[in-house]
Amino acid sequence: MELRAYLEQKRELVEAALARVFPEPGGPAEDVVKAMRYSLFAGGKRLRPILCIAGAEAVGGEGQGVMPVACALELIHTYSLIHDDLPAMDNDDLRRGKPTNHKVYGEAVAILAGDGLLTEAFHQMTNMKLSKELRPEALLRVIRIVAEASGYEGMVGGQVTDIRSEGKAVEPRVVEFIHTHKTGAIIAASVASGAILGGGTAAEVKAIRRYGESIGLAFQVADDILDVEGDSAKMGKSVGGDARKQKVTYPSVFGLARSREAQKELVDHAIRALKMFDHKADPLRQIAIYIIERKK
Amino acid sequence: MELRAYLEQKRELVEAALARVFPEPGGPAEDVVKAMRYSLFAGGKRLRPILCIAGAEAVGGEGQGVMPVACALELIHTYSLIHDDLPAMDNDDLRRGKPTNHKVYGEAVAILAGDGLLTEAFHQMTNMKLSKELRPEALLRVIRIVAEASGYEGMVGGQVTDIRSEGKAVEPRVVEFIHTHKTGAIIAASVASGAILGGGTAAEVKAIRRYGESIGLAFQVADDILDVEGDSAKMGKSVGGDARKQKVTYPSVFGLARSREAQKELVDHAIRALKMFDHKADPLRQIAIYIIERKK
Numbered sequence: 001m002e003l004r005a006y007l008e009q010k011r012e013l014v015e016a017a018l019a020r021v022f023p024e025p026g027g028p029a030e031d032v033v034k035a036m037r038y039s040l041f042a043g044g045k046r047l048r049p050i051l052c053i054a055g056a057e058a059v060g061g062e063g064q065g066v067m068p069v070a071c072a073l074e075l076i077h078t079y080s081l082i083h084d085d086l087p088a089m090d091n092d093d094l095r096r097g098k099p100t101n102h103k104v105y106g107e108a109v110a111i112l113a114g115d116g117l118l119t120e121a122f123h124q125m126t127n128m129k130l131s132k133e134l135r136p137e138a139l140l141r142v143i144r145i146v147a148e149a150s151g152y153e154g155m156v157g158g159q160v161t162d163i164r165s166e167g168k169a170v171e172p173r174v175v176e177f178i179h180t181h182k183t184g185a186i187i188a189a190s191v192a193s194g195a196i197l198g199g200g201t202a203a204e205v206k207a208i209r210r211y212g213e214s215i216g217l218a219f220q221v222a223d224d225i226l227d228v229e230g231d232s233a234k235m236g237k238s239v240g241g242d243a244r245k246q247k248v249t250y251p252s253v254f255g256l257a258r259s260r261e262a263q264k265e266l267v268d269h270a271i272r273a274l275k276m277f278d279h280k281a282d283p284l285r286q287i288a289i290y291i292i293e294r295k296k
Numbered sequence: 297m298e299l300r301a302y303l304e305q306k307r308e309l310v311e312a313a314l315a316r317v318f319p320e321p322g323g324p325a326e327d328v329v330k331a332m333r334y335s336l337f338a339g340g341k342r343l344r345p346i347l348c349i350a351g352a353e354a355v356g357g358e359g360q361g362v363m364p365v366a367c368a369l370e371l372i373h374t375y376s377l378i379h380d381d382l383p384a385m386d387n388d389d390l391r392r393g394k395p396t397n398h399k400v401y402g403e404a405v406a407i408l409a410g411d412g413l414l415t416e417a418f419h420q421m422t423n424m425k426l427s428k429e430l431r432p433e434a435l436l437r438v439i440r441i442v443a444e445a446s447g448y449e450g451m452v453g454g455q456v457t458d459i460r461s462e463g464k465a466v467e468p469r470v471v472e473f474i475h476t477h478k479t480g481a482i483i484a485a486s487v488a489s490g491a492i493l494g495g496g497t498a499a500e501v502k503a504i505r506r507y508g509e510s511i512g513l514a515f516q517v518a519d520d521i522l523d524v525e526g527d528s529a530k531m532g533k534s535v536g537g538d539a540r541k542q543k544v545t546y547p548s549v550f551g552l553a554r555s556r557e558a559q560k561e562l563v564d565h566a567i568r569a570l571k572m573f574d575h576k577a578d579p580l581r582q583i584a585i586y587i588i589e590r591k592k
Contacts, residue, residue: 111379112459115410163408
């Protein structure tokens with residue numbers, strides 16, 4: 001299989017599904033709908049939805065069937081970016097080459113747009129079509145996993161630790177906590193959700209979750225490395241921001257050489273976790289490699 | 297029945313359940329847990345959880361059984377207060393007689409505490425014990441109703457319209473939109489969720505939802521009136537804030553006399569909606585009256 005074509009095909013399916021999530025603006029609350037759509041369609045890679053689809057396909061499920069949950073994962077990711085960019089948080093003016101949400105809509109609407117996206121994510125998940133193959137209990141389990149990965153035990157916990165660690169000399173375990181929680185948890189939940197919704201066995205879901213935990217951490221380490229040596233034109237944002245903000249990153253704690261080693265080890269570990277799967281897990285295998293080789 | 301004793305007894309049950317939601321602070325993300333607990337235990341009336349319990353009891357269900365959803369509703373309410381109080385929103389320093397969340401923990405942690413509470417609400421709902429009486433489909437329906445009532449089609453939509461209307465001369469339908477969405481929707485969802493989880497028939501759930509919509513609007517009209525003529529010592533916050541902020545309120549649009557009439561009509565309407573129910577709906581009937589007679 002050709003990964004570039006796979007990613008492009010799935011991305012288009014996700015874009016089409018996301019376009020149907022919100023109505024065209026209109027009515028008294030249209031400001032927040034516009035703001036939500038602005039960030040949602042600012043040109044993301046749609047990695048989390050694609051991982052959810054690929055997770056379902058790896059266990060023999062039908063990728064298109066998981067779309068409501070795939071969309072929900074992108075809504076959660078988008079909300080987290082809007083709130084992270086706020087002046088009280090990372091205070092970023094640019095994201096993917098465009099002004100950040102609060103720069104366009106103001107802080108109040110940006111906060112509410114984030115809240116609206118997060119809430120709509122859980123609403124979207126209830127749109128999943130139940131069937132003999134997808135029991136409601138499985139969907140409840142997915143909602144639970146996504147909530148855990150997003151909340152104070154996951155993404156929110158990672159973000160607060162990230163902010164509180166800026167400018168401090170922290171132990172290596174803190175940077176690992178930040179990365180596994182802030183980024184890793186929702187990536188692992190994306191691929192595990194797909195495996196559950198696709199009808200995976202307990203052993204399959206467990207293996208795919210392990211894969212997800214490894215690539216989730218690898219993804220953030222790669223992000224840290226890109227912030228040191230990436231090309232700002234390709235990334236749509238200035239590089240070196242982590243150092244300016246005195247962020248705790250893998251390179252700042254472990255150095256660049258060890259960070260590069262670490263991401264390779266994590267990808268090897270992820271691919272080994274998939275050994276029970278046949279060719280249907282090839283997209284997952286290739287995505288693991290893509291995650292550390294991407295330029296943005 | 298004696299409403300004061302009923303409210304007190306249910307409130308204590310809710311407090312005990314809420315105390316078990318979060319672990320005692322500890323670990324790297326403890327800042328956000330502290331901040332979430334600070335606002336969660338700042339002395340609310342627990343009206344939404346009690347309405348959920350009373351909704352379940354009205355249809356013959358067991359109130360204690362709905363506790364995970366009841367707690368979730370209070371988490372959502374608390375998150376909305378934290379975000380509403382932020383400098384970019386209402387910029388309030390006091391809430392229930394105590395410094396607001398961002399005054400104590402800073403804006404970044406306050407935003408994340410709100411995010412964490414909202415996310416944990418959906419996690420809590422998945423803690424509901426499924427049984428022959430509570431099918432997973434019913435719980436998914438409740439998650440859906442709560443998400444709708446909280447998101448851009450509900451509370452978030454009401455809040456953004458509220459903020460965008462400040463200082464403007466608006467049509468009466470706008471103040472009604474704000475109130476039914478910002479406050480009314482989640483109150484209606486609270487009591488309707490209880491009725492669904494308690495095993496109510498479709499007709500019962502519909503009637504209870506209608507009751508909820510009426511008291512939800514009545515609650516916000518009463519709040520507006522209290523802000524004009526309430527006792528700031530009893531309310532734990534300064535009165536007259538709406539006028540200072542040039543908020544669109546019922547009294548500002550319809551005048552005090554018409555607002556008082558409107559809340560009475562809404563309560564009558566709510567009580568009439570319950571005509572199919574026996575004495576088990578007495579708490580709901582009395583809560584409707586309490587809502588417009590309370591002093592805080």
